[in-house]
Amino acid sequence: MDVAAKLIEQHRTLPKTPGVYLFLDPRKHPLYIGISVNLKNRVGSYIRGNAKNLEDRIQRMVFEAHSLRFIETQTELLALLLEDALIKKYLPVYNVKQKQFRDYRYIRLTSDPHPRLETLADPHMVNTPIYGPFRDKFFIERLQQIFSRYLGFRPCQEANPTAVCIEYDLGQCLAPCIYPESKTNYSQSTQQVVQFLEGIDPGVIKTIEIEINESIQALRFEHAQRLREDLIFCDVFFNRQRFNHRFRIDYLRVKGRKPETPGYLFENGALKEVLLQKGRIWKVGEQLDLFELSIVLEDDPRFLLDRANLVYNWLQQNQGLMEYSFQSPAVSGAKWESSDK
Numbered sequence: 001m002d003v004a005a006k007l008i009e010q011h012r013t014l015p016k017t018p019g020v021y022l023f024l025d026p027r028k029h030p031l032y033i034g035i036s037v038n039l040k041n042r043v044g045s046y047i048r049g050n051a052k053n054l055e056d057r058i059q060r061m062v063f064e065a066h067s068l069r070f071i072e073t074q075t076e077l078l079a080l081l082l083e084d085a086l087i088k089k090y091l092p093v094y095n096v097k098q099k100q101f102r103d104y105r106y107i108r109l110t111s112d113p114h115p116r117l118e119t120l121a122d123p124h125m126v127n128t129p130i131y132g133p134f135r136d137k138f139f140i141e142r143l144q145q146i147f148s149r150y151l152g153f154r155p156c157q158e159a160n161p162t163a164v165c166i167e168y169d170l171g172q173c174l175a176p177c178i179y180p181e182s183k184t185n186y187s188q189s190t191q192q193v194v195q196f197l198e199g200i201d202p203g204v205i206k207t208i209e210i211e212i213n214e215s216i217q218a219l220r221f222e223h224a225q226r227l228r229e230d231l232i233f234c235d236v237f238f239n240r241q242r243f244n245h246r247f248r249i250d251y252l253r254v255k256g257r258k259p260e261t262p263g264y265l266f267e268n269g270a271l272k273e274v275l276l277q278k279g280r281i282w283k284v285g286e287q288l289d290l291f292e293l294s295i296v297l298e299d300d301p302r303f304l305l306d307r308a309n310l311v312y313n314w315l316q317q318n319q320g321l322m323e324y325s326f327q328s329p330a331v332s333g334a335k336w337e338s339s340d341k
Contacts, residue, residue, distance in 0.1 A: 014040040023065035032094040035079040104133035199242025247308040
């Protein structure tokens with residue numbers, strides 16, 4: 001099979017700048033969407049002779065493609081955001097990893113008399129707060145273990161349990177369903193779980209550190225190691241979840257550590273402005289027309305949560321080059337000079 005002549009011809013016109021590229025089928029529907037800091041070089045790697053080194057899935061995509069489309073962007077982050085929005089809009093058959101948001105799991109606290117965690121595969125049109133995205137049910141099970149072990153939050157799934165479970169005997173459940181005197185403590189435990197899910201440590205880190213020291217003094221080194229694993233898990237979770245939570249409800253200002261590096265302003269997860277060199281500001285939808293970047297699909301919270309993860313990961317990869325701060329909507333307007341971290 002040969003690469004379509006139109007692909008080769010269109011490749012010659014591609015710029016060596018950041019942007020998003022789309023391989024299209026004969027109906028102009030995207031087969032595959034990707035990004036690159038150098039569009040010409042990246043797309044060329046698909047259609048040159050060395051394309052045989054690509055995985056079979058991508059080779060099939062190239063030979064099925066009929067034409068190309070590209071969108072230049074000023075920066076890598078804009079390309080990432082645009083790629084994410086377009087993949088969610090078109091769900092190209094050959095994009096695999098970026099469509100995993102449909103396979104993620106989410107959780108919420110139920111409205112039972114004694115709330116419990118409920119796992120959601122599809123949070124579409126859910127009106128109560130949800131948390132995530134989480135990779136799979138095993139990650140959620142790990143969270144539940146942490147909540148039970150250190151906060152006494154019940155792990156059972158019954159709305160109204162009628163018998164004490166083994167978790168109570170192990171000291172990992174307050175059993176509010178059986179012992180009325182523990183209801184007040186369980187209410188506090190529920191509030192602590194909410195804090196945890198919003199990235200606020202309700203005292204779990206200190207509890208684990210105390211138990212680690214006690215285990216070492218008692219020469220229980222294997223137990224201390226398991227506790228350290230819990231400590232690392234919680235610390236990493238807090239950092240990401242705190243960012244994800246504030247990304248959804250506050251202004252986020254991202255600036256480069258060097259004056260010539262572009263900056264970004266998000267409001268409730270939607271990109272609003274890009275700060276370019278010499279203080280120029282481009283507003284999305286005005287000077288900057290990048291499709292759905294200014295839109296948050298409120299009826300499907302997966303989109304916003306996934307975007308929060310994308311921005312967080314990009315900031316972690318560029319933490320030596322970029323800095324960010326959050327600003328509450330209670331403040332009148334988001335200002336670029338804000339330093340509220």
